[in-house]
Amino acid sequence: MMKNDPGTVVFDLDGTLADTAADLIAAANACFRARGLGDLLDARHDTGIAFHGGRAMLRAGYGRAGADRLIPPGAEDEDYPRLLAFYDGCIARSTTLYPGVTAALEALAADGFILSVCTNKPGALAEKLLRALGIRDRFAAMVAADTLPVRKPDPRCYAAAVERAGGTVARSFLVGDTETDLRTARASGVRVALVGFGPEGDGVARLAPDAVLAGFEALPALARGWLRPLG
Ligand SMILES: O=C(O)COP(=O)(O)O
Numbered sequence: 001m002m003k004n005d006p007g008t009v010v011f012d013l014d015g016t017l018a019d020t021a022a023d024l025i026a027a028a029n030a031c032f033r034a035r036g037l038g039d040l041l042d043a044r045h046d047t048g049i050a051f052h053g054g055r056a057m058l059r060a061g062y063g064r065a066g067a068d069r070l071i072p073p074g075a076e077d078e079d080y081p082r083l084l085a086f087y088d089g090c091i092a093r094s095t096t097l098y099p100g101v102t103a104a105l106e107a108l109a110a111d112g113f114i115l116s117v118c119t120n121k122p123g124a125l126a127e128k129l130l131r132a133l134g135i136r137d138r139f140a141a142m143v144a145a146d147t148l149p150v151r152k153p154d155p156r157c158y159a160a161a162v163e164r165a166g167g168t169v170a171r172s173f174l175v176g177d178t179e180t181d182l183r184t185a186r187a188s189g190v191r192v193a194l195v196g197f198g199p200e201g202d203g204v205a206r207l208a209p210d211a212v213l214a215g216f217e218a219l220p221a222l223a224r225g226w227l228r229p230l231g
């Protein structure tokens with residue numbers, strides 16, 4: 001083990017640090033409208049779908065198109081790059097950090113913890129969003145969907161997020177929002193806290209994470225408990 005390893009906290013992005021649902025759904029709806037299908041997703045009620053990624057949103061929307069609307073084979077592959085282009089244009093329009101994120105990151109940094117991001121968002125978009133939200137410089141590294149040939153839940157993504165930030169997997173944990181994050185942590189042999197303020201509320205407890213994080217104000221104490229004492 002690295003001497004004086006302070007410990008690393010790794011964050012998922014969508015649904016964990018930032019509520020990106022409205023802008024993601026707007027981008028998906030732009031794709032549906034371009035096919036004459038109208039707005040198939042609803043920014044108020046479909047946040048759970050949005051946090052599972054662009055392709056999942058497209059599939060959910062196609063599934064709602066009327067039976068008379070034929071969705072051609074290959075529609076998803078055609079629409080996904082369009083969705084990303086639309087999203088690039090509206091990425092920080094309605095997106096906000098969850099309450100307490102900035103203060104929690106500051107407190108963790110003050111405690112000496114290393115901070116990193118492991119997201120299944122494409123890297124250029126994740127960079128742009130973290131910068132627009134004013135928190136990019138808090139993270140020593142970021143591993144995104146296209147950083148490696150594999151994505152979460154592959155543990156190589158997680159290991160890269162920790163190690164590129166200067167930490168070690170053995171003294172790290174993940175903060176996330178979905179089953180993908182839980183599986184990433186389990187495959188990496190580390191603890192995981194799932195946020196309890198997403199669309200499912202503390203229903204995420206059904207996934208049996210090591211903790212459900214009711215709010216970011218509870219994170220610094222959790223990190224101290226899990227990553228200290230050394231070893
Ligand atoms: O875009 C996705 O697939 C989800 O992104 P996330 O990993 O930051 O939640």
Ligand SMILES: [Mg+2]
Binds near residue numbers: 012013015051178
């Ligand atoms: Mg997420």
